[in-house]
Amino acid sequence: MKQGLYEQIINRDTMNQLSTLDPSYEIGKEPMDAEEARKLLSNYISTVTRWALKLIREQTPDVEAVLAQIRACNEIISTLKNNLGEEELEQLKVDEQGEILTHVYSKINSIRGITGEKVLRPATPLSQSSLFTGAHSDSRR
Template sequence: MLQAGLYEQVVNKKLSEELGKISEARKYVKPIDKAEASKILAQYLAEAVEKALNVVAEKNKDEEKLKAQIELSNQIIALLKNSADKSSSLEIESKAEQLLAVLKENDPKLAAGKKAKDLIRPETSVAQSSLFTGALHEPQMFSELKKEIASADKIDILVSFIKWSGLRLFIDELKEFCDHGGELRIITTSYMGATDVKAIEELQTLTNAKIF
């Protein structure tokens, strides 16, 4: 039974049946915005695919779970290829691997004996947004920023104000980043005098740094 409240949900057959039992005055349904259709439908499909992959995993033994999920993923991709670019090869390799890093051919790290797998990376995903709540058992934002800085070649920061007490936690990482040719751009404000002058002065000493 549908609970009262606000929704932002694609109407599927199951939901349509439930809505059919509700009077017109009690529900508000409108066509999907054409300009946002791809985004809305992609999100819906992502949730549907995730559920299907979980079901497939539950139906197989531990050693067969991932293989079964890959097979289902490739079946879905095969359907997409009929409508999308047929020349693209989107099938997932049977090795079931995930690319995590690539170094430039002339990266100094290679000369120093380092490999792409040695790159420092944050604990949180670099492909999805993360919410930092400050909980004890979660990664701290400043420590994640340090790791992000270490793996970046260009940094854009948009922040309401800058306090020295916060900046000092990773100013050394920013300095090293800039000294190695990284490009840093920061947009902030002086509204209500909240930004510390010391913080701006320190940032202005960095090479390749632009403060707006």
């Protein structure tokens, strides 16, 4: 392991790496706070899930990739059945059509309903944070 500050959950891989360090290294650890554990563990599961879905994508033909990833997500959700009620479990499963909701607008008394104007979306996905600078160029370049 590299020297430095860390704020990461200790998994088995990390434990193995720490066990190989020379005794001259100081290793700092602290127990997870009950309130912070929810955030730390959900971020950890998110990272592991993202990695697993990437592997599924790389190992699956294009026509089956989305469905294989959705099914993997639904398996993860199903493992939480002891913590979720049966109704919540079913409601949280991802629909196998593989669609993303992009907007909901009334067609009644709306200029969009009359003109059929296309909904404009920001260049940056809503789920991704972005810095708005007021500049004409993209701030991420």
